[in-house]
Amino acid sequence: MSRREEVECWLTDMDGVLVHENHALPGAAELLQQWEDAGTPYLVLTNNSIFTARDLSARLRSSGLNVPEDRLWTSALATADFLKSQLPGGTAFVIGEAGILTALHDAGFVMTETAPDFVVVGETRNYSFEAITKAIRLIGAGARFIVTNPDATGPSVDGPLPATGAIAALITKATGKEPYVVGKPNPMMFRSALNKIGAHSENTAMIGDRMDTDIVAGIEAGLHTILVLTGISDQAEIEKYPFRPDEILGGVADLVEKAPVETEL
DSSP: OOOGGGOOEEEEESBTTTEETTEEOTTHHHHHHHHHHHTOOEEEEESOOSSOHHHHHHHHHHTTOOOOGGGEEEHHHHHHHHHHHHSTTOEEEEESOHHHHHHHHHTTOEEOSSSOSEEEEOOOSOOOHHHHHHHHHHHHTTOEEEESOOOSEEOOTTSOEEOHHHHHHHHHHHHOOOOEEOSTTSTHHHHHHHHHHTOOGGGEEEEESOIIIIIHHHHHTTOEEEEETTSSOOHHHHHTSSOOOSEEESOTHHHHHHOOOGGGO
8 A cells, every 4th residue: 555655645544643631632633734734634533423624623713623614524514425426416314413403404315204205313312212213214114224434332531422323233233224324433434534635645644543433444445554553552452453554653753743844755
C-alpha cells in the first residue's frame, strides 16, 4: 500500500485519536492546523449518529479543536447518503436523535410510521419500548432494516452505555432479520467519505485507535492505515487480530513531527 509520502488526503477517527472525553489529545490541534494550512483534503469520522455535524463542530471547538462542520463525516451522514443512493425520496421510520433525523431530512427522506421503506436505528439515549415494538412490526411487514453503526456499547463517565448495536440486536432477535450496518467497520462509510472530498484510496490514509473498526475497514477500503495508541491499551490488543496496520504510532503528535513538507503534498 502507499507509503506515507504518497498520502495526499486524510481520514481520521475522532474519539481516542483527536479527543478523549472532550479533551483534545496531544498534537490534535496542530495536525488539524497543518492540514488546513496546506489545503490538505481531510475528514474527521465518527460512528456516533446522535449529533449533527454542526453540533459536533461546536463540541470539538469547546475541546480546543477547530473542525469546520463540512469536515465531519458521521455514520448518520453516511447512512443518509447510502439510503439516498438506494431509494431517492424514500420514507423511513427512525429510532434515533438529531444526527440521523437531520441527515435523512436533508437527503430528501420523509419520516413516517405508515409502511416506511426503511426502519433506521441510530444512536439514542431515549428509545422506548413502544418505538422498538413499532420497528419490529414494520420490519415484519416488509420495511428494510438499516442501522447506522454496530457499536454495542458507548463510553460514559460512569461506565459503558448500551449503544446502537445492542438495540439492533433486540430487534433482530424479535424479527429474525439482520440489519444492513453502514458505519465502521463497513468500508462503505470510508468510500462515501472519500467521495465527499474527491479522494482516492491509493493516496489516502486512515488514522484510527481501534483494530476492529478503523483499521480493518481502512484495510478493506484500500487505505494506508495508521493505528495510534491513545485509545487502545497496548500491543497485546493488536496481537489479537490476524491483520496489521501499515503504521503504529504513539499518537497523532507523531504525525505533526514527521509530516511531509507542503511542497510534497
